[in-house]
Amino acid sequence: MRGVLTATAITLAALAWYPLSCLFHxxxxxxxxxxxxxxxxxxxxGRPRRIARPCRWCKATGKRWRIGRRIWNRMRARHREATR
Structure with missing residues (x-):
């Protein structure tokens, strides 16, 4: 019984940690x-070529939205559209 409670607590902590992580980072x-x-x-x-082109995935910014944050942004946009 104690192992089940520990596993449940760890799972709940991980589920609470990821959205907070996506919020701050x-x-x-x-x-x-x-x-x-x-x-x-x-x-x-396997050697890098001299010619470098802008990255098409991040549009030359070097950064991308995390999956959790993309989901959150889409949910907020749909909520805003529904309440208009």
Missing amino acids: PLRDCWCCKGAGVHRPTDDQ
């Missing part, structure tokens, strides 16, 4: 350019 580094804002393609040997 809504952006993360882009997965494609790793926060650089430019995409550096590699050649056949």
Whole structure:
């Protein structure tokens, strides 16, 4: 019984932590350019090429919205549209 209560408490803590984390840290580094804002393609040997182009995933900002924050923003937008 004690293990079930501990597992429940840990699960509830994790479920409360993620939304708070998304609230205070809504952006993360882009997965494609790793926060650089430019995409550096590699050649056949895996070496980076000299030509770098702006990252199309983050639009050259280097940051992207986290999944939880994207969901929250869409829910707020739908709520605003419904209350108009």
